[in-house]
Amino acid sequence: xxxxxYIYLMSSHPNTSATPDGxxxxxxxxxxxxxxxxxxxxxxxxxxxxxHPRLYWGDVGNDLTKPLFELPISRNYHHxxxxxxxxxxxxxxxxxxxxxxxxxxxxxxxxxxLHFLNAWILVVVGGIYLAVALYTRHVxxxxxxxxxxxxxxxxxxDIAVHARSxxxxxxxxQYSLLQKLSYCMVLFFLLPTVALTGLTMSPAVVAxxxxxxxxxxxxxxxxxxxxxxxVLLVLFLLIHVIMIVRSGFKKQLRAMTIET
Amino acid sequence: xxxxxxxxxxxxxxxxxxxxxSYWLYRTVKAPATPTYGSILRAGDNFTYEAQRALLSTRALxxxxxxxxxSSFPAVGTINPADEHAPTFSKDYALIQRNxxxxxxxxxxxSVSRPGKYSLSSLHALPARTQITRHTCEEGxxxxxxxxxxxxxxxxxxxxxxxxxxxxxxxAYDGYQDSIDMIDAFHPQTILAYGMNxxxxxxxxxxxxxxxxxxxxxxxxxxxxxxxxxxxEYVDPGDSGWAWYTGI
Numbered sequence: 001x002x003x004x005x006y007i008y009l010m011s012s013h014p015n016t017s018a019t020p021d022g023x024x025x026x027x028x029x030x031x032x033x034x035x036x037x038x039x040x041x042x043x044x045x046x047x048x049x050x051x052h053p054r055l056y057w058g059d060v061g062n063d064l065t066k067p068l069f070e071l072p073i074s075r076n077y078h079h080x081x082x083x084x085x086x087x088x089x090x091x092x093x094x095x096x097x098x099x100x101x102x103x104x105x106x107x108x109x110x111x112x113x114l115h116f117l118n119a120w121i122l123v124v125v126g127g128i129y130l131a132v133a134l135y136t137r138h139v140x141x142x143x144x145x146x147x148x149x150x151x152x153x154x155x156x157x158d159i160a161v162h163a164r165s166x167x168x169x170x171x172x173x174q175y176s177l178l179q180k181l182s183y184c185m186v187l188f189f190l191l192p193t194v195a196l197t198g199l200t201m202s203p204a205v206v207a208x209x210x211x212x213x214x215x216x217x218x219x220x221x222x223x224x225x226x227x228x229x230x231v232l233l234v235l236f237l238l239i240h241v242i243m244i245v246r247s248g249f250k251k252q253l254r255a256m257t258i259e260t
Numbered sequence: 261x262x263x264x265x266x267x268x269x270x271x272x273x274x275x276x277x278x279x280x281x282s283y284w285l286y287r288t289v290k291a292p293a294t295p296t297y298g299s300i301l302r303a304g305d306n307f308t309y310e311a312q313r314a315l316l317s318t319r320a321l322x323x324x325x326x327x328x329x330x331s332s333f334p335a336v337g338t339i340n341p342a343d344e345h346a347p348t349f350s351k352d353y354a355l356i357q358r359n360x361x362x363x364x365x366x367x368x369x370x371s372v373s374r375p376g377k378y379s380l381s382s383l384h385a386l387p388a389r390t391q392i393t394r395h396t397c398e399e400g401x402x403x404x405x406x407x408x409x410x411x412x413x414x415x416x417x418x419x420x421x422x423x424x425x426x427x428x429x430x431x432a433y434d435g436y437q438d439s440i441d442m443i444d445a446f447h448p449q450t451i452l453a454y455g456m457n458x459x460x461x462x463x464x465x466x467x468x469x470x471x472x473x474x475x476x477x478x479x480x481x482x483x484x485x486x487x488x489x490x491x492x493e494y495v496d497p498g499d500s501g502w503a504w505y506t507g508i
Contacts (some may be wrong), residue, residue, distance in 0.1 A: 048320060052399045054400075059325075059404050060329070060403060061402060062397075062401035063334045064403075082334075085332075095330055096333075097333045097334070098334060099336075099340070100335065100336045100339070101339070102332055106399065116508055117307075120311075122308060186265050191428070202393075202507060203396050204507030207320040207474070219396065
């Protein structure tokens, strides 16, 4: 209820805190709180991946099964230190068990807790952002490309413009076609995917919502999709920062913070 | 220029709502149900606990698999408390292991009307449950195995659990101590397993008896069980650095 009333209040008088051209105050603070939680999520996410830098497909994957690939990012990469393996059953294809004697790198005690704390923050802030953005028609007015705007030629032209010259600084949410497409991709596809695949790794959540395992092809597939979505989000962040720098770092930072 | 109002109705309402919301959040994360250790990370874990208990079904079953899905299964953490060179060495465990667990017993104590010691054969005499489930390790890997054992709810009722009881504390031969709440303790898939993949539980997987909590991360499924103490209050074993509730 609180949240709904808050959204109503934030959106009912659109022009009290910002001129029509500038970024709205709710865009600014959700942007920065989201950014900070995202950076913490990347940091703790890398730590968690370092503990088991192997990715799989399906429901099952562990040191005794074949991975899709393994990343050389900690001393756990290709680590040895296993006792002799014992077959569970009496046939030649039997699954096996082996005991680990190797002291692995593992800081998941704080890593996991830090990851989930920031996931909560990003989910709450993201939820508020989406609700206000939909209610105030920010999505339709500023984020979704217009029907006439969206065309293959338009995209090619915008890429050519970005490649040829520096992007022009614009104070508020008057975005170019590529900007709109990438923001929509992040907001409506990558962030929801990364959140849902994260939840699919939770034993309690999938007990209540088994369909999550179905739509992401299993718990380990969800982990792999989570990884690739996160990589794309980091790539987006890098390009975003490059574009901010190219179009005037100081001006852009002012427009997203103190300037109304 | 029009003079700017210091406090508008809008700012007053927003401030009020923020304050109420913060107070609610503070109450939620400070709720005495589980430990927070005063750190912001533990408060976040506690928030996850409260949110999952509030939003998810507490009786929903974890996915069960077929025998063909049984996979290879690494044993990590303690793999034998009878190993003299390991810091988790237990002389008691070495003795009972040498005698093939014939004189092993599980002590059930605390808020129960019939405290006592259960041998493996008396556990075998209680109704059993067999389930093929997925183990999710905090490290990131998963494995599927078939587990056979006594539902913890059966044992607790057999021992005459008190209506005021709120936590089941578990103690293991390798020195580990942990607890679960009554929702997980009475979950139909929470069992005390003595069998794995149709055979007696192997030593590296926690022989002779281990817990299976299928709605939490693997490290809650304690191996090498020695003692169970039912309490009305949360027993704080100190901050291990690991989340107490790991449904996520």
